[in-house]
Amino acid sequence: MRIDKDLVAASATPLVLGILSDGDLYGYAILKRVGELSGGGMQWTDGMLYPLLHRLERLGYVSSSWGTSEAGRRRKHYAITPAGREAFADRQEQWTVVAEALRQVWHTAQRPPAVAQGWA
């Protein structure tokens, strides 16, 4: 199943912030984690993650530091900041409202069409 592009874009920020609130990670590991969490259902264009991370950094939600990988390459690690945690909590509230509304919509939509029409 392919997830719609807009949906991926909208959920990207809370996903990244949520993943980072479990601990510092570098870009590739973040993407792997997204894949695991969605059971492989969410496929991002890998390159798009980095502009997003840079934007979160500019907003002060994450901080970055250069380290080295096991192979000795330069690697940039990202960590969530207190402001990022606040933003994450805020997003979580917003998504809870959306999810609740959607849950109700799914619930009604699953009824047979005849019943639904009767309600209209």
Add this chain to the structure above:
Amino acid sequence: MEHAELEAQIDRWRGYVQRRQAISPADVDELEDHLREQVADRQATGLDDEEAFLVAIKRLGNLDAVSREFAREHSDRLWKQLVLMPEDPADAGAPPWRELAIVLALAVGAGLAVKAGLTWIEGGGVLARNLGLLVLPFLTGYFAWKRQLSARVVVGILVPFAVLAVVLNAYPFASGGSTELLAVLHAPVVLWLLAGIAYVGGRWRSDGRRMDFARFTGELVIYFTLLALGGAVLTGLTFAVLQLVGADLEPVLENWILPFAIPGALVVAAWLVEAKQNVVENIAPVLTRVFTPLTIAMLLAVLAVLAAVGGLAEVDRGLLILMDAILVLVLCLLLYAMSARNSLAPPGVFDVLQLVLVAAALAVDAVMLTAMLTRIAEFGFSPNKIAALGLNLLLLIHLARTGWLTVEFLRGRRPFTALERWQTRYLPVYALWAAVVVLAFPPLFGFA
């Protein structure tokens, strides 16, 4: 080497990505790390080098789209190109000489205005008050044309300009009085704010655009200085040659060359900054790095001298004004350094150096304030003292908060953008203060 072909492919890919202006070398490193991780994971599932590389590249995404996304986030990297790029494709065919023609016309216009002022305005004081009013409209006009300002923004610039022009000419200033001198000194600041509104295309609320204007101002000064140096060398040589054959160039220089060359150079410099930003872009960080330590040394020397002099009430009034100028210069240096800095770069040695600069400036400012308050307590108020006191208080607030935010940034508590935002939000305060000095001081102090 077993994976030589893979390495060569990654190398080629790197070279290809590096050509994108919006993707910095550090970003390429980051992307390369990602690519290699992906390749290694694919190899682990049994793909050979070639297949693993192809999958990894494909998953990284269309480079154009990714690069566009980088550009959206890092618009400062594209700053120079965005300005040079035509606004819409229909404009692309517009001949480049048109802009040059407009710039030259505006430069000549500024020269004519100054020449007319020199010819017809009687009295040095009146001319000094009007000099900015004669030149700035041409610079502002260039940006109004370039940015295609909306009618509302044009009116928003013209009305304050008209008010300023009326006030500067209708107030019955006492000849050679201090309120007149203050008005002459402060009016350009207000005019510069108006030019800034035109420069940012009316988007004066945007912090990013305000920073662009700060950067523009710094680079304008550099270009103007370069043009002035070149002009001085040329004039000097011509002078020498003409003197040998017995012709005296001095009256021509005074009456014709300088009145046209100086305002003209200002307009041309503005155009050069717009068109050829990348030439200076590499100089800006170097210049600020050279002059920040030198300025710190100067401030410390000044502090030592002031401490050695002792009795602050004895400090000469001229010295206080000079020190104000030094502090303003420090602030300009600071602002220019920040505008040239990559806001994502982690705290470094240079940021510590800047903190030292701010601290030294704060110390000088504190000494100045003490000296001023002592003078006011002893000799009472005067327009000069109030203007200087006001400027010093503004500088104190600006520097103190800058210092605090730099400390927070160095400790990793706040991003650099917080520091930038404080600068861009505070800048208009200076223009407002200048407007108060020009508009309210003369009537308050009886135009003395």
